[in-house]
Amino acid sequence: MKRRLPSLNALRAFEAAARLGRMSAAADELAVTHGAVSRQIRHLEEVLGVPLFAGSKARPTLTDAGRALLPGLTDGFDRMDAAVRACVDADGATLDVSCLSTFLMRWLIPRLHRFNAANPGIDVRLRAADQAVDIDRERFDVIITVDESPSAATPPATLTLFAEMLGPVAAPALLPAPSPDGAADLRPLPVLHTKTRRNAWAMWSAAANLPPPDPARISTEFEHYYYTLEAALAGLGVCVAPWHLVADDVRSGRLLAPCGFHASGYVYVAQWRRRNRKTERFCAWLAEEAAAIAAAPQAFPPPADLPNS
Amino acid sequence: MKRRLPSLNALRAFEAAARLGRMSAAADELAVTHGAVSRQIRHLEEVLGVPLFAGSKARPTLTDAGRALLPGLTDGFDRMDAAVRACVDADGATLDVSCLSTFLMRWLIPRLHRFNAANPGIDVRLRAADQAVDIDRERFDVIITVDESPSAATPPATLTLFAEMLGPVAAPALLPAPSPDGAADLRPLPVLHTKTRRNAWAMWSAAANLPPPDPARISTEFEHYYYTLEAALAGLGVCVAPWHLVADDVRSGRLLAPCGFHASGYVYVAQWRRRNRKTERFCAWLAEEAAAIAAAPQAFPPPADLPNS
DNA sequence: TTCATTCTGTGAGTTTACCGCACATAGGAT
DNA sequence: ATCCTATGTGCGGTAAACTCACAGAATGAA
Structure with missing residues (x-):
């Protein structure tokens, strides 16, 4: 018997809203506006022919039907997510790296040929990103950035490259x-x-x-x-x-x-979420390269009044 | 850790193609063209950064990554489907009926008030459909149609209303x-x-x-x-x-x-796929109503030459 | 009560994802 | 060699999905 699923995006919107209890929170998680979530849920209710949320508009609660629907959806999405993660962790997949753009152009790219030579099986895909990248949301294997606020609730694994x-x-x-x-x-x-x-x-x-x-x-x-x-x-x-x-x-x-x-005071770091062979190789290589340029001539004695009048 | 799922529709297209072994078969199942499936899968490969199909274009085979991805997706979609089915089977959901349009207007609607009176908790949603409706694909609880070719491989449950x-x-x-x-x-x-x-x-x-x-x-x-x-x-x-x-x-x-x-020679039948309280009530009512009008004056002796010259 | 805050509902307009069509291409089979 | 079958793709259209801005409604505080 074939599946008869309603709009998958509507199901995802409902799952997030039901799990989090609020449509606005779901909108945050899905990186859309609350209006989009509201519409998707309304659409789903229409297609299924059953109200999923009830109660006051400001504090909607799940109906029985909504409660019946949620766990299966959460489970289903979780399984699909696990499958996708397993797939992109496989060796054949590219290694996606997000990097500060200047660092990318003047540090990473000039050195990358050495990584490629040493790891011919790993395809690196680079992306320049100067604003903060949410490692929880974007699908990057490694993010190279500056450590400014180590306040994340569940901090990702971090490799310090250099100050x-x-x-x-x-x-x-x-x-x-x-x-x-x-x-x-x-x-x-x-x-x-x-x-x-x-x-x-x-x-x-x-x-x-x-x-x-x-x-x-x-x-x-x-x-x-x-x-x-x-x-x-x-x-x-x-x-x-x-x-x-x-x-x-x-x-x-x-x-x-x-x-x-x-x-x-800034520290350059590489962050990752999931350790796999590709990530390990890349981070190890990053550490090597970082160590190779670590000796900055900070002891150079500056003339006392050079830079200014 | 938040989910980072690629396009859900792309995942669905891949799951169908991988499960069935051919993109065209997936296109049939999803009721789209093969081109749509082909694009979705290509898009997914790009986003994940890993080829999912390989081999000749005429006979593509799954890559290791594709094989790793498929079971989790199938499982996830199946769970979601089960959740949706459980939800629409609940009493609060509408009863969706597809019906030949003339039958709908001149038989079903004039009698429906009696069903509504007897089953105030069941909301009936009617849709006129004169071409064949695939009960496996469309989300209807009951389909009223004429029995012409009872050749379906897995015939749905059928209630004969009358000849x-x-x-x-x-x-x-x-x-x-x-x-x-x-x-x-x-x-x-x-x-x-x-x-x-x-x-x-x-x-x-x-x-x-x-x-x-x-x-x-x-x-x-x-x-x-x-x-x-x-x-x-x-x-x-x-x-x-x-x-x-x-x-x-x-x-x-x-x-x-x-x-x-x-x-x-035509026979009017009601078909359904899943038996639940709503479906049972409705089909029982249909049978009652059908029985109530069954006595057609077929024994009326026609004049030998009436209808024609 | 009244006001501020927070959250959802919705009309209007816009973007974009997705699809169909038609043709190209490429194996495999007879 | 030729047909058959199946996928790849440029082009163009359409419907889904989104944003924006505002409205309505409930909650909590003053």
Whole structure:
């Protein structure tokens, strides 16, 4: 006897609302508006020909029919969810990674060829996401982000990659001849800012215990950190950059960091929900790569008055 | 941990295709085209990041991932289906009845008040359906139809209501004074036909062993049997009518049936899939009502040459 | 009581998912 | 070789589903 299921989306909306007791809560869980849930449930009631919720509009309660319907649906959805999880945990499925966009472009992608070479069977799918990603809702295997508020009720597994170290960098062509100790005078240089991280200079100055640059100095603001770094490389001015994003450039001499780097307080972390072979391999590789660039020249003795007047 | 299910419709399409082994079969089951199933599965593969079918296009086979996904989905959908069935079987739900439209209007609806009075807790929802209704696919509790091809592999439970008895009827005002034996001369009357049942006169003439009306006679064709009956009642001519639809009119004298009625071979039946309290009550009531009108005057001696020249 | 808050119901308008159609493509069978 | 069967896909249309904004109704606090 064939199945005769009503709209699956309506069933899902009802299941969430019935389980949580409120349509608004279901709307949150399903990432839709309460109106959408309300309509879906009404539609389901019409199709089935039986009221599922009753009582006051502000505090609806399940009817007998609703109570009869709920457990089977919850069970059914749970089983389907388990099946999907098992499927995407299999080795053949891609490894989905969410990552801060600048980190993605300047750190992860340049190194990823090594992971691919070592793990030819694992297909990595990258996605740039600069706003907070809800690891409970989105289907990512690993999320690389900065640890700001470790307040989640059930915190996901977390691998600390490294603490962010900030320091001013600029192209060598822009700087006057460095003094014998390697320091250079940054004061005359234009200052580069980034719209999405306006507190970069302030964070650095607090961490380095040095005054921020004079607001009166020539400055340019870019939409994206990636542009700012490119601008610094192109010799447009000096910007505050995280060590891990410029380590290769500093080591190769494409950028100079005359003031060294200081911890900003941010910590880069990789988070995951389910440990499987793919996730383990990737996180292990991340840890290796992170360790390889960990030695930031934070001990570099900065000239006392360099960055500002 | 919240669920992270991909599109439910895509999951359903995959489940059907994987279970049946062919996308076309899934398309049949889901009552969509094969293209729709193909797209849904491709979409699912993209979202999950894992191929589910492989092999030749003409004979796709499940991948390991697909095999891992299928049983959980089947189980989940089955549980949901069971929950929905239990819910609609509950007393609070409506009783959904599909019915041939003329039968609905001229037989079921006029009698339904008695069912409602006797079963105030059961809400009947009627739907007219003149083409064949697949009781396995549509969500009806009872389907009233004519038994034509009892060839279904797993025939549903069936209640025979009565055999169809056909006979010519006309309004008394249209007929000349009847002869002493109650017969009347139908020959001069216009003949009423129905588009959806053009074989009515032929069926009757075969059953009654009388010649069909002369095609040269004045005739009118109506779109729907209901109109034809109304036309006969209004004195527009003579039509072949099933006894159960005109019994009340004949008994009250609004229609005359000078030739009596003869079995057409069609049998009216009620079918259902799941027996529950509502279905039982309704079918029992149907049987009662059917029995109450069963006595068609088929023994009425027709004049040998009445209907035709 | 009265007001503020919270939650659901709903009309209007918009987006998007989904589907059908028609054709292309590709194995497998006779 | 040719037919048959089954899936892949571009295009276009439609209905489902959603958002928005507002209304209505119950709860709790002042």
